[in-house]
Amino acid sequence: MSKLIDKTVEEVVSFIQEAVFSERYAGKEGFLQGLDPRAKLAALLISISVVVGVKHITTLLFLYSIPLIMAALSKVPLGYFVRRVWVFVPVFTGIIAIPVIFNVITPGKALFVIWNSPYIAVTKEGLHAAGIFTLRVATAVSYAILLTITTKWNDVMKGLSDFKVPGMVVTITTLTYRYIFLLTSILVDSMHSRKSRLCRKLGMIESWKEAGKNIGAVFIKTQMIGEDVYYAMLSRGYLHTAKSLNDFRFRKRDALFLALTVILMVGVFMGDRWFI
Amino acid sequence: MSRKIYEVRDVSYTYPTGKTALKDISMEIYSGEIVAVVGPNGAGKTTLLKILDGLIFPQKGEVRFMGKPLTEEVLTDEKEMAWFRSRVGFLFQNPDIMLFSPTVLEDVAFGPLHLYDREKALAITESIMKKLGIYHLRDRHPYNLSGGEKKKASIAAVLALDPEVILLDEPTRDLDLKNRNYVLELIQELRDSGKTIVMATHDLRAIRLADRCYIINTSLVFSGTPRELFSREDLLENANLEIPEIIRLLRMVGIDEVPLTLDEAASLLKERMNGSFFPTVEKIPQQTQIKD
Ligand SMILES: Nc1ncnc2c1ncn2[C@@H]1O[C@H](COP(=O)(O)OP(=O)(O)OP(=O)(O)O)[C@@H](O)[C@H]1O
Ligand SMILES: [Mg+2]
Numbered sequence: 001m002s003k004l005i006d007k008t009v010e011e012v013v014s015f016i017q018e019a020v021f022s023e024r025y026a027g028k029e030g031f032l033q034g035l036d037p038r039a040k041l042a043a044l045l046i047s048i049s050v051v052v053g054v055k056h057i058t059t060l061l062f063l064y065s066i067p068l069i070m071a072a073l074s075k076v077p078l079g080y081f082v083r084r085v086w087v088f089v090p091v092f093t094g095i096i097a098i099p100v101i102f103n104v105i106t107p108g109k110a111l112f113v114i115w116n117s118p119y120i121a122v123t124k125e126g127l128h129a130a131g132i133f134t135l136r137v138a139t140a141v142s143y144a145i146l147l148t149i150t151t152k153w154n155d156v157m158k159g160l161s162d163f164k165v166p167g168m169v170v171t172i173t174t175l176t177y178r179y180i181f182l183l184t185s186i187l188v189d190s191m192h193s194r195k196s197r198l199c200r201k202l203g204m205i206e207s208w209k210e211a212g213k214n215i216g217a218v219f220i221k222t223q224m225i226g227e228d229v230y231y232a233m234l235s236r237g238y239l240h241t242a243k244s245l246n247d248f249r250f251r252k253r254d255a256l257f258l259a260l261t262v263i264l265m266v267g268v269f270m271g272d273r274w275f276i
Numbered sequence: 277m278s279r280k281i282y283e284v285r286d287v288s289y290t291y292p293t294g295k296t297a298l299k300d301i302s303m304e305i306y307s308g309e310i311v312a313v314v315g316p317n318g319a320g321k322t323t324l325l326k327i328l329d330g331l332i333f334p335q336k337g338e339v340r341f342m343g344k345p346l347t348e349e350v351l352t353d354e355k356e357m358a359w360f361r362s363r364v365g366f367l368f369q370n371p372d373i374m375l376f377s378p379t380v381l382e383d384v385a386f387g388p389l390h391l392y393d394r395e396k397a398l399a400i401t402e403s404i405m406k407k408l409g410i411y412h413l414r415d416r417h418p419y420n421l422s423g424g425e426k427k428k429a430s431i432a433a434v435l436a437l438d439p440e441v442i443l444l445d446e447p448t449r450d451l452d453l454k455n456r457n458y459v460l461e462l463i464q465e466l467r468d469s470g471k472t473i474v475m476a477t478h479d480l481r482a483i484r485l486a487d488r489c490y491i492i493n494t495s496l497v498f499s500g501t502p503r504e505l506f507s508r509e510d511l512l513e514n515a516n517l518e519i520p521e522i523i524r525l526l527r528m529v530g531i532d533e534v535p536l537t538l539d540e541a542a543s544l545l546k547e548r549m550n551g552s553f554f555p556t557v558e559k560i561p562q563q564t565q566i567k568d
Contacts, residue, residue: 245385
């Protein structure tokens, strides 16, 4: 973990760029890459609903294993995939999972006492709840990230358009995606320009201090450029729908994939409710 | 007289920050001409082009495109919008703004895909990329291209729509000599094929290509031909432009005419000086050879 913390701004930003924008595996020939993005989106929706609905840790562990198998079938390296998922998990869980472990939120058998008056302790039930919650989030994030790794961004947007998701939502999502790209690119650029004037390598803490100084300016700059990016899209006839060069055809294997997903997920859900 | 493409009447534009970028600008653009919009940094050139492209709308005054008013209401209609967008292309100054897709091919295809079906869009995209010599870049990420390659990719993105009117914001800035020549030739070619071109520029060579030019500095300072512009020092100063060296040279030897090309300058020189200072003009280069 210390390895992850001990990074300069530049390394962290480059990692985000790689994690969010890499389409390295989307163009490979693999199981999921060969499916229609609409089938994948529908399967994602069904799977996530089940992930959110199940109660037992065994069921969650089983559900967590499915994307791992799919990733292997889709030529996505497991280490790469798992790392990407777990980098995003704390973002979603940290704020919620941490308070849950204490007796204040989850009363129960105290495992160790932190404070005597007022009485604050980590409880067994709290740890269990936080564990389940984290696993649930990690599983849901795994499904979502697997979709984005194995599908080109434009195709995901096109799939959303086809599902009659309102044009404004597609536009905002697309712009957000590009905005983050711009923001991270400009941040790296401005860090580079500072570095070139500094004549020495910055340590980890120094790099964050330096970034803090100009992050406001970077935000303003990105916002201005972001506006022009939208104008450039408008100028070329953008009409709040996503278009893709790829021709989507809903084939037999897409139907089969979707049918199997439904059967599997309904099975898992019923098993979780009535048999475990 | 050829068809009137744009009619701009008393247009003023103030940014939300309160900065007035344009004040009472009037101009006309006719079909098939190259018009240069010149002015110092911050004069409002980019703002004017954005207005001509229907991206922002003036608080005061009126813009007409082919006789129709160009307003926010008109452009919210999808049909009108598609009609207008397929006729007018806008090359932004910064290619990074225009290129936002994962690959160059998808980026160039962005416009056509919004207008045509997939097959036609792909065919158009591929042919324009081949024409500009960037087809080999099709699978590259636009962010990792060189400056010249980015410029070409963004030009391809604009031309892919085959617009009748092309708005260019500083098309030759940041380019090396070869790419600058390439873009200047392309502009001429486009005009010869009947396109109408409006460009904001500081490039003297680009201004020389123009049929007419406007100087703006928030308000309109001058409207006329490049020849008139180059003959008036006060105007060049107003636009923060350098007086071309060849013109300075002719002034120094007492010639007040304004040549637009080197050939013109040479014949002016020959006409005036043959037999007076030098025995023959042809010998000058040999006599004044500079070794470095
Ligand atoms: N988005 C904006 N918000 C506020 N003010 C702006 C904005 N864009 C431009 N301006 C201001 O409006 C004025 C005209 O800007 P514009 O970009 O049109 O100039 P320009 O002639 O294109 O300059 P340059 O030659 O430097 O490209 C400038 O003073 C600029 O600071
Ligand atoms: Mg400008």
